[in-house]
Amino acid sequence: MNEIKIGDLIKDARITNGYKTKKEFADVTGVSPATLSRIENNTQAPTPETLIKISKHLNNITYGDLMKAANYFEGIDPEHEKFLVGLLNENEELDNKILDMLDTCLMFMSVDSSLHKKLVNLVNVSDDYYDLYEDADNAEIKYLYIQNDFDIDTKKRISDDLNNLILKFSPKLKEYFNKNREIKPVPLIGSICAGNGLIPNEDIEEYINFPFLNNQQPDYALRVRGDSMKNAGIEHGDVVFLRKASWVEFNGQIVAVIVNGEEGSLKRLTWSEGSAQFTLKPENDSYQSVEVSPNEMTICGLYAGHYRPAFSK
Incomplete structure (x- = not known):
């Protein structure tokens, strides 16, 4: 008899x-709160499918x-029970590994569109039926x-094939995509006149x-109009990244300032x-x-780098 009930x-x-x-x-599991309540109160036995979702x-x-605690192996001799538990756990580990590798490959599709057909074929859709799934998204x-x-042997083959696909790409690519999920986009606000002018309204x-995803991220960006900062490499049309701040970090820092x-x-x-007195110095x-x-100026951003578009819209 189990020392602890499955619901507990x-x-x-x-x-x-x-x-x-x-x-x-x-x-997160997709099991309804009512079903979970009955399972945890030990008034409803969880099905194997429910235990998969929970585990x-x-x-x-x-x-x-969980299957053992739910008495699904009751009456089976200890050696056979041990084998079944190991088989179920291996199956679960393979599923988790394959789903994780599918996520990775699906991310890589943005740089190699041919991966889509390879992945669809891997999950057992032959070339003859690919047209039915050519628009299948990640979840599908x-x-x-x-x-x-799939059986264990087929899952092992799929795992090996997915691993070979992933190894064709630099490990830095997965790192990039993972970091990119955490990065907030930067609002490009109005335009700044680096000559005689201006951060107009703050319309995005x-x-x-x-x-650079590993660096501290800027808070917003402004588009430069004018050439007063050209000797600092900041030219008309450049996009300047800025971090919000009320004062400079060092003497000589480039700032967006209102006077x-x-x-x-x-x-x-x-x-x-x-x-x-403080000097607001152009680079031209x-x-x-x-x-x-100090009371005549308001600093609204510290320079954090800039970008020069090579192509116009």
Whole structure:
């Protein structure tokens, strides 16, 4: 006889894994809150299919463990039971590994569109029927795999084939896609005049990406109009990335600044020790520097790099 009932085991594992309510757990497993409640109260025996859904979201407990706790191996001799638990766990591990590798390959389709047909064929759709699935999305391809319920040997072959496909790409590509999921797009706001002008309104033109995902991400970007910062390599039409800040990090930093509440500009902010005045310096001899006091200016962003579009729309 089991020392702990299946419902108690699932409840304890659910809470240990951070799912405080049955509703939270139902949302990720696809098992209804009412069914979970009856299972945890030990008034309904979970089916093997339900145990599969539950086991995928519980760490440190396997499908085989749950099947054993639910008495599905009752009456089987210990050696056979051990074999069945190992077989179920191997099957679950292979499924999880294959679904994870499918996710990776599906991400890579954006750089190699031929992967789509290879993946569809791998989940047992022959070339003769590929036309029926040529528009299959990620979820549909994974569903095709699950629906086919392959045997262990076939799953091992699929796992090897997927691994060979992944090895054709740099490991940095998966790292890029994974990081890209966490990165928020940068709003491109209006335009900034680097000569005599301006951050007009803060209407968002579009969202763009900062190219270096491992770096601190900027808060917004502005499009440069004018040539007053050309000696710093910032030219008309460039997109400047900015981090929000109320003051500079060092003497000589490039900032987006508003003077006397008027239109903003992109300048280098410098000062001399002991002076009460600050200099907003252009990077073009055709423009003059401006002396201001701290209460006359508002810093609205610190320069974090810029990008020069090679092609116009």
